[in-house]
Amino acid sequence: MPAISVSGLSRTFTTKRGPVEAVRGIDLTAERGEILGFLGPNGAGKTTTLRMLTTLLAPTGGSATIAGCDLVRDPAGVRRASGYVAQSGGVDPHVSVREELVTQARLYRLTKAQAVARTEELAADLGLTGVLDRRTAALSGGQRRRLDIAMGLTHRPHVLFLDEPTTGLDPGSRADLWDLVRRIRAEHGTTVFLTTHYLDEADALADRLVIVDKGVVVADGTPDALKRTHAGSPDASLQDTFLAITGRDSAPKDTAPLAV
């Protein structure tokens, strides 16, 4: 069974100017242990899709299962099986790294002793041991991002959703983060679903790409296959491929409603 299986997933927002179809029927699957890159221009429906798959937003149509749990019928199962790292993270700047990690583990219903042990383990694994007692506001950009990811891993999820994980990081920290994502997959067989605007990131990290535009999937395949099919050659740049697929050659207009 695939780790992620999405069929006809859609979301229509009701606005003052009438209904807006942000997502108009997404179909995709991700196998266990796969790193799936989810790309698309601004306003294509990426964030809305991600919010639905992480149970933050109810779909208005279609269905999905995450690690075998139905999104609509068993949101609690989906939550237990998956971790989500939002673009903005989600830690309080006034709280210590240790307290955030322990709290997060306990929100996932680990016992106090398990939560403390898991915090030490994750901190050692992600290079945060030395900063455990610092306030999260005092972390560097790279440390902060590793903390955000550690927060998503406290309960050893089968599926990890990463929303633009390297936005705002320096090149060195980005490379470290790519290594980390590969290592999480290699060591735990975790399925990783990541959105990104960096095509080099998608090229380097993802086994397979799903490209969405205007709320539907417009291309699905390995980076090489997409380059061959859409830009005529496996040596083409992913940039050219992306623009050929989405049919845009300049900055697209943002047409979806702001975060709803």
Next chain:
Amino acid sequence: MSPFLSDTALIFGRYARQTLRSRLQMLFGVLMPLLYLLFFGPLLTDLPLSSAGTSWQLLVPGLLLQLSLFGAAFCGFGIIVEKQYGVIERMRVTPVSRLALLLGRVLRDAALFVLQAVLLVLAALVMGLRAPLAGILIGFAFVAVLTAALASLSYALALKVTSPQEFGPVVNAVTMPSMLLSGLMLPMTLGPQWLDVLSHFMPFRYLVDAVRSAFVGSYASSAMLYGVLVALGLTAVSMALCTRAFRRGAA
């Protein structure tokens, strides 16, 4: 321990620590009622208020609920900030009970305002308040319940709005008429009949009347019965609304 109780304890602990980090804020809420006590209370001592007991037994219940009204109504500000940090969504993707997300916060708020209420009553005792202990304890219970109801409404509103600029005016628009029409400072029976009638449509009035009745030792009164019913009804509705807001999520 059931998951719901441990979730609630976890959320309560997190926000209690947040409050303890800002000790100044803990005491600041008691300042406004304290000023009323010091500079408004003495004005009432010789007035013919046509009520049972002394003017202090009339004023202090009002100040207790004022503390809760103005304090709890603004609790939502904290959640607007947390929403901007992404803390709310990060918690909502975990299996944690949605009711616990609310209840943990509300219990912290109730504890904070009851503590402030204790300080206020101690100051009032020095000023000249004399009231039965049981009545004072009933007053604290009303502070806790009103805080739970209003803080829930405040959180529900805060989850819906996108900025503090939207939140503040709405809260002010609710709290000011609530204070004036519930007879927090002076009993509505002193006013013209139309005002007295109008104030019966303001739920807080029944709470104020109940606490006043407790402060003069009349526990089996109809004022007490109505007060308890309105307080519990208000709390049930507010908490249901807010839990729904946490379940649905917002921006």
